[in-house]
Structure formats: structure tokens, C-alpha cells
Amino acid sequence: MKKPLTALARLGLLALTLGTGLATRAQTYTPVTLTGFTEDVIANGTGAVSATTTADIDGGAAAPYTGYCLMAQNYVGPAGQVPNSTTYPAATYPALETSGLLTSALNSAITYQLASYSAANALRLVSANATGTLTFATPRTATDLYVLGTSGNAASALNLTVNFADGTSQSFTNQTIADWFATGQTNVVRERLGRVSRADNAVQYTGSPVGPRLYQLRLTLAATNLAKNITGVTVTKPLAAGNAIVLAVTAGAAPTCAAVPTGTSAVATTTS
Template identity: 40%
Template sequence: MNKKITVGFFCLMTASLFCKINAQTYQTLNVTSGYNADLVANGSGTASSSTTQSVDSPTNGYVFMSTDFMNGAGAMPTSGLPSSGLINSANTTGLSFQMAPYTSNNSLRLVNANDSGALNFGSTPKASKLFMLATTGSGSSIASIVVNFTDGSNQTFTNQSVKDWYGGTGFAIKGIGRASRVTDAIENNANDPRLYEIALSISSANQLKSISGVSVTKTSSTASFLCVFGFSYQVANTCIAPDSITVTNLTPNSATVSWTAVSGVSSYELYRSTSTVAPVSSTTPTDTGITTASKNITGLSPATSYNVWVRSNCGGGSVSDWSLVKASFTTPCTSVNAPYTENFNSTTSGTLPMCTSQQVINPGGNWSVDDATGLAGFSSNVVYVATTNANDANTWFYTNGVNLQAGTSYTFTFDYANYASPQSFKVAYGMSPINTSMTNVINDYANVNVTNYATGSFTITPSATGVYYLGFNVYTTAAMSGGFGIMMFDNISLTTSTLSTSENLLSENLQVYPNPTSDYLNIKGTKKVSGIKVLDVSGRVVLSSNKAEQKIDVSQLVKGAYILTVKNTDGTSSTHKFIKK
């Protein structure tokens, strides 16, 4: 097992308890106890003679190997772990790991669910971030890592994924080959196996504390082998960066950003961007002189994604690093006024227009925009959804929110067509883009089967002022779809309905009251009435009479907005909106 001690380990045996990698930023940590397995073949002799366990299943028996390894047959690897044990991470510039000597236990190997081990360090540093060097044999693993501090407190990191030693991303080193403890064969590979870098961000409060060690527990029950090979850290700045950044009070043009206050800080600085690229020390903040642990940001654009970082200003020119974790948010869309139109021609194929949305209730019903030229008479982009015989469709497409006024009538039009098989859909509106809010059904098309697109046209009159969304619900059954079908929509329009000049004059000469009403409507005017009709918001006649009535009983109508059409004996007519409460 103990074949030879390489010169590269001299730094571990000096009076210094750790080797500096980057005095300004990163340092390695010396694990003084806790390793339970030697997983690196080194020196001359068989792989099994210089190791105690395998990285993967003992049946396979593979281990890492040092570049100075020579097996029993005299063969040496073309690549391997550096004989010095010093690994410069390929994932983070300036970060290095110092592995323990290959001549003794150099890894914490955890096999079963809830297996754990404690690693103690030879120094007690203050860190803003801890980095673990680890890998997993025979599949990936999930770990829980507890960072212990000298004051007895700790910080726990759960659900930390450690990838299989072949093919994963975020590696510190790769292409180091392996040797078999079973056959003593050497496998040279330019890409695998791999050791990974797992970053653990220390909270701002804990950056003031000294780290004494860590405990690692394998929490996954898979038949994999979690192997930990070392730790390094980022030195904590004397001016501590904030953390726990949250975003609240989102509006189309503003947001409130909050964070955990840091003791001793005179003010904070904030950087916001639509880019995900993190700021560096020389980046100019977008907001400075913030004296509380929150900031209401204004002047934002609707429907835009932002990222925010915060740093502390400790005075005297001393500032912290930017927060390790950013806050990300997207401002909501702003509602629009009528007229509202959407013809989908400015929308990229495969997407949906900005500020529209979809709700897929049954699997498979995803909406998208594409060019439908040549289908059902369309000559440009449409929004569509495909249906199949795999399951009944139940999927919604919602427009942007539109500001509507109570008692005002609006004309709602759209083009529609099916393709390949008959389809079923309904249109409705409500105050949220979700199916449970679509309580105002405008029309239900139970069996659509057209050669060329048709146009739907309806009058809607909301009973309350607010922001409304128009919803299109395709609910074609699996049997009806016949294996495959498409439902298409185009030229969605919502405009304010207006009366003609003559109708306005007639309306002015006729009084309809009370409005709103719970039981009766009274009609008073200069002309003799010959009949009335009451229509709901979908245009359906719900009450009619050919009698000369001056008082109309509407008590049986459900609450909502209605249109009253009054016909006079001279052939003229007028239209009036009213609310049944």
C-alpha cells in the first residue's frame, strides 16, 4: 500500500498547515483526519497493492492512478493524477485542490444511504465559499454537507449532486485514466474519468466564523460510491457581502429587492442587468448609497427578465465582493386598453407572443405560433395546438390582459379553422389567465370542421371594471381527433362597440331605469314600444317580448351585464346596456 512518498507532498509536511494557491482569493485545506480509503494507485506494483478500495463496484475494482504508477507488468499510464497531488481546477480560474498523499488514505468513501464521515482541517479559516473535490463511481450520488464552525454552530447544504466519474460537467480535472484492482490493467482515456468541483456558498453571517471541518452524508439510496478527495475555499473579505437576496412587490415597472443586513456596513450598492453575466470588482453599480437592507427599483420595463447583485460598502474605500448568489425576476406584463389585436405575424415560430400565456391541463397540448400559409385559407402566422388520440385535449391559450369598463360593450372577433380532423373549442373571458377564472363563456364550438377559416364575432359586456383575459380552450376528445388534428386561430381583436348616430339619438330619447337593477327595468320615452329583446354578453337572446311593455321583469336573470334592444312601432329601435345585480 505505502509505495513511495513523492516530492510534491513536501508542502503538506512543512510547518504550514495549508499551501497557498491564490493569496488574495483561494487557498487549499489540509484534511488532518477522516479519510477512510486509499483510491489512488501509485509507485511500482499492482494497483491492488497500493490501494485499499475501488472508486466503483469492487467487482469492477477500478481506481484512480498517479502519473508515476507502474503496474505489475511494467506498464505506465499516458495520463493520470499529478504526482504532486495539486489539481488546478478547470472549472474555476485560480482555484486549486491539494489531495492527500497517495501513499495513505486519501478519500472519504461512502457506500450506503446515510453513510457519513467527518473531515477535520489543519486550519480554521474564514471563508465566503467552500469547494469540495469529489466524484461518484457506478452512477451519481446525492449528499448532505454540514460545515462546522469553531463556535459550535454549522451550516447545512442538502441535495448536493455529485456526478458519476464518467461524462459529467463542472469537473475540476478529467482524462486521468484508471487502473483495475482486479486485473491490474491500465485504461487510458483522454476525457474520463473525472473529479468534480462542488461549490458551497457560506452565508454572510457565517463568513465571520472560523471553519473547523465538514461532515458529509450520502443521502441517496442508489448503488453508487461517493468519494470525497479534498476541500479548498475562497477567503472571506473583511467587508462581508450580503446574501439571502429576495424580490417582492413586482409591478411592470418596479420591484423591491431585499437582503440580509451585514453588521458594520455603512451602505450597500446594487447592480442590475438583463444579462446573467456576474459583475466584477470594477463594475459600476447601478444604485449606490443604500442605507437600508432593501431597495425599491423603479424605471423597469414590463415583461423583462432582470438579475440583481448586491455588495456592502464598509467605508474608507472598502467594499465587499458582489453577492455570490444573484436574485432573478421577470417583471409582469402591463395590461393594455382596447382596441387590442393579435395577428401573430411579429412572433417567432415556435414561441408565443409576449404577454400571452398557455395552460396545458392534459399532457401534450402545447400552443405555438407558426406559418399556416396554404392551410384552411390562412396566408400568414397563426397560433395553434395539436391534438392526438393519446388523450383528451384540455388546453388554454390566453391573450394579454385588457382593461375593460363595466357596462361597456366590446366586439370580440377571431378567425378559426381545424385541420386533419374535427376539433372542439370554447372561448371565454375572466380576470386571471387560468381556467378557473374563465367563468364568462362567450361561445362553445363543439364540432368544428371547416374547409376554410371561419370568423367568430361576439359582443361582450363586463359587469365589473378590471383587467380581463380572453381564453381559447381546445377540448377535442381523443376519439374525435382521429389520431391527429390541429386547431388554429388568427386575427384576434377586441374593440369598443359603438352605436350609430341614429341609435345614440334614440337612446337619448328613451330612459331605462334603474340601472343596475335586481328585479325590474322601467322604460320611459316619447315613442310607443312594440317589443323588447334582452341579450347576454355572448349575443344569446335570454328574454323577449312583442308586447308594449313599460316594465320588464328581469329578476330571473343571473347576475351580469346585458343588452336591451327596444323596438318602436314606427320601426326604429335603440340599444341600452344594463347590469343585473
């Protein structure tokens, strides 16, 4: 005889719908436009590095800054220095994209948008207890924040605080950004970038065969904060060691499931 299985069929269809939806709707990642950068540490265009940047990555807390910076693919020094030569081809030793859009080596779905190479593009923290806030141009929700940065002269210990529009915050203490020539790290976004001197405009690929490197910190928000608009991230360097450089933030968001249809039912029958 025929037996109605209305409730069971509806549960089955619901499970199938949810399963299919989740399988095809992956987490999304959106680069965040930020304000609050303090220094330009990326050489670009034609001219002396000291003219196209305002500070270095591995120098002291104050001028004169005579250390090294990162460089864009369009950098050309006063004597014709360029990021890549036949000895260091771009395919193996890529300078930063002229567009400033970087794709993570950890997950190709995650991209980072660097700020203009012709303006302040880094939050540079050198002294103990130095702090700064990167403010979101447009507050937004997220499940995770991915923070892009590096460190000169040594690893930098960091405490990060995610600030919300309702005045609350979530802290992420005891974070570490490795030195830009460190090895053995598992959170490397880009490597073999090369660097250029503010002192003499020399392009350098010596030292660690994988450096300079950029790293990612993942900040996973608590369930109670997922619906809150994020207004910015405050970064504090509690110790003297290292020059912390924060370059970008990308927001991760979980997929939004479609509403389950109501007011309809499916009736399945079976014969026994």
C-alpha cells in the same frame, strides 16, 4: 472665484481608492489540510494496484475491491503498465500529478491538494446514510468552500454540513456529484484521467471519451457565518445509489480592503 470642494473631493478620492483596490485584489483560494479520509483510491509508485490502494471507486461497500482506481503519473504496474503510452499521451490523458496538486479547469486560481497517495486520501461513502467528517487541520474562515470529488457506479446524492468552532453549522442539502464517466456536466475540474484495475493492474482509457472526471461543489457561506472559524465538513450520502468519493477541500476568501486613511483631507478648487 475659487470654491473649496473638500467633502466632495474626499468622497471622490475614497471611491477611486476603493475601486482601484477591489479591481486589483481578487478572491484568494487556499487548499485545506484535512483529516478523516477513510480509503486510499489512488494507485502510485511501483507494484500491484491492490498493494498501493485499499479500495476502489466503483466497487462494493466491502472487500474484495476488484474495481477501478485513479492513478498517479508515477504509477508502474508489475508488468510495466504505466498511465500514458503513445496511444494515450499525457497531454490529452493526464494521470494525477505526482505532487497531488491539481489546478481546476473551471478557474486556474483554484487549486486542490490531494492527500498523500501512500495513505488514506478519500472519504468513500457507499451505503445509504453513510457519513463521514473531514476535519480541518487548522480551523479557518472562508466565504466559500470548494469540495472536490467524484462518484462511481452512478451519481451520488449528498448532504453536506459545514461545522463551526462555536458549535453551530450550515447545511447544504440535495447536492449531487455525478458519475465519473458522466457527460454534460458544467462543474468538471479534471477529465480524461484514466483508471487502473485492482483486479489485474490494467490501465484503461476506454468508455466515455472524457472520463474519468472529477467535479467541484461550491458551498457559499451565509453572511452570518463569514467571521466564524470552520472546523470541518460532514458529508452524508442519504441514498444507496453511487459510490461517493470526496478528495479535497479548498477555501475561498474575499479580499481584505485596506483601511481608509483618517485625519487628512484633500482640498480641491475650481475656477469659475
